[in-house]
Each structure stands twice: as C-alpha cells, then as structure tokens.
Amino acid sequence: MALSSGLLWVAPMSGYAVREAIRDVLGHFWSESFGQIYPALSALHRDGAVERRDGGRAGSSTYFLTPAGRARLQELLRQPVASTPPRNGLLLRLFFGHALGAKACIVLIEQARADAERSLSAYAEIRAEPEAEPHAVAAGAAEAATAHRPYWLLTVSAGEHSARATIAWADEALATLTALAADEPEE
Amino acid sequence: MALSSGLLWVAPMSGYAVREAIRDVLGHFWSESFGQIYPALSALHRDGAVERRDGGRAGSSTYFLTPAGRARLQELLRQPVASTPPRNGLLLRLFFGHALGAKACIVLIEQARADAERSLSAYAEIRAEPEAEPHAVAAGAAEAATAHRPYWLLTVSAGEHSARATIAWADEALATLTALAADEPEE
DNA sequence: CGTGGCATGTAATGGGTTACATGATTAC
C-alpha cells in the first residue's frame, strides 16, 4: 500500500514530487491520489521509515528513506502480488454489442485503438530521452536512478507490448464488426 | 454499475446464476461480488427494470428484463467508458527490481507467463465448445444467446491478444533479466 | 442423515477518490 513511497529509494523528494513521479513515471501501470500519498508518508515517518528534512521552500519538506525504511520496502516487495479484479468497461460494452449496436461498438474500438497509439508515442518519447529526468533527480541520487532505469524500461516494454496487442486486436475486431454491421437492421 | 445485470438480456436467470455467469462468461474482463449483485437486482426490481418470478426451487426467483429495463441498459451502455486507474502490482515490483533483486523478478515474470499460458488454454476451451453453455440457457432464450456470441468472441479475442502479448513480453524481459542477474552481487 | 451445492440477503469494514482548506513562491 505504501509501496509507491518506494520512489524515495530512487531519489529523496517532497510529497508533491512523489505524486508527480507516480503520474509521470509509474503512470502507465500505477496510480495514487493525494489522499493516499500524504497519510502514507506521515505513517512512514511515524514508524521511522522515512526522515523528514526542510526542503528548499518554506513549508516544504524533503523525505529520505532510512535504512529501516529500505528494509521495510524490500519486505513489502516480497509480499505476493495482489491481483486486482478485472473491470474493463470497454469489453463489457462490447459483450453487450448486440444491444448497443455494431456501429457504436466500432466507435468504441476506434477510440481504444487511438488511445493505444497515443500510448505508443508516449513510450517512444520515454525511450528517446536518455537520462534527462528534469525533476526529482538530485546530485547524489544519480547512480540510484541509473540502476533503476533498466527495470523501468522493463515496465515500458510491457506497456508497448500491451498497446501493440490492443492495436492488432482492434484491427481484427473492426473487420469482424463491419461484417456484423452489414447484417444488422438500420436503427 | 448495474451494467452486469444486463446478463438478463442474454437469458432470464436467478441472482445466483448471474454471479456464476459473471465468473464464467465475463470473468476474463469483469468481476462483481455477491454484495453488489443482489442489491443491484433489488434496485432494478424497485425501478421496474426487472420482473421477478418464482424459480424452480422454493425460495428461488428468476429475474426477467422488462422492456423498460432493456431501454435502461441501452442507455447505460451508451454512457462513456469509465477508465479504471491502473494498478499493476507486478509492474510496480518490477520497477523496484533493483531493490527486489533480479532473481526475484525472474520468478515473478515466470509466474505471469504461466498465468497467461493458462488463460490461453481457457480461451481455447471456450472456442472449442460451440454453443453448449450448460447452465443459464433456457429454451426461449437460445436465439438471444446466439446473437450475443460473436460479440462475446470479440472479448475472448481481446483476452487472447493480451495473453500472447504478456508471453512475448515475458520472454523478452527474462532475457534482459538474466543478463542483469549476472551483473548483480550474490546476496 | 449429513455434506455440498443452490439460493438470498445484510452488515461491517476498508481502500481510495474527491473536494475542501490553506499558504508560499515564481513567472509574466
């Protein structure tokens, strides 16, 4: 649950920066809201897993992972992966395609295809910028960031495979649906 | 939210059967628990969207979609698809692969690969059985079920593409990780 | 005659999102 606070392993940063990193770095496979991040950071601080020092600005803090926090994170990572129950609104609508109408299904799939295409270009951008993470990479933490990068690229690759699969499926499904749409009575 | 009750469109059935259908038919892209199904059915009944008649056994009922219910379902289907925020525990662990250790990552990916392989055989089984849904297909509803089948197969195809993508990614990732594991100090 | 599957619900609990509330700093 507090797993995403492990971003502090990569580099010490503020809670706000954690939120940005979750959005920009983990965004394609993870998400977390303000309402979780700050309480989690507080709890971690209470338990001595993170240290809190004044940041550059007034009222801002930078959080550091303590050795205890590092150990705790490793323990959490070893925990079995909790598989989230599937809930795919697109496929559910498609399942009821006979009630929805083939034309509407085609629109939905075209949207999904376009989304996947957009994801692919986002991944391409990530691969293009070699190291230049503008924010959140402090001086001393550079080696930690480079050590993490190959693992990060593994998750990017997962996204790419998934997006390409979506595109291939969409093309196939669109072909099937145009045939179904021809059989279907006009509304 | 009450969308999965649209299964009554395919065939009238009991709440218990709805739960089984969600697990067996929609299982690869949707899930819903008891605590949702029964209250949803009650609400639908209150609003006149479903009719409730005595089932075969004592204490059991069979739910039928009324014309109003059918209209309501179509309206719900036309609603924009709510994209669930991503939360992939496997990729999160992989992202922290440097902290977890390459060996542990390999184990995780091998598990994911095996899961995808299992999904593929489940999909193959679905394609093999032509129409023979043993439960939940009453006499009169047979034509409704056949009309739905091509759309159902679209969702199966999505699952197949996704599973194959997982397998391809896993093989690639495992190759990368064995190289990383060689560089990594023994624990 | 008892175990397992069919059948229907309710209540507690929890995880997470949204909205609210506030203030400093920077860039235009």
Added chain:
DNA sequence: GTAATCATGTAACCCATTACATGCCACG
C-alpha cells in the same frame, strides 16, 4: 500584482469486498 505552480494536509463520501447469517434441496 496576479495567476499558475509548488506544497501540505484533512474530511466526507463512495464503491466494493468480506464475512456473516439463513435455509432448501439433491445426492450419496
């Protein structure tokens, strides 16, 4: 100076899962 961004937190609320509670019926 004023708007956008950085920054931190809290509180209400919602959706959903889990566990609980109950009972009938068929099969061995």
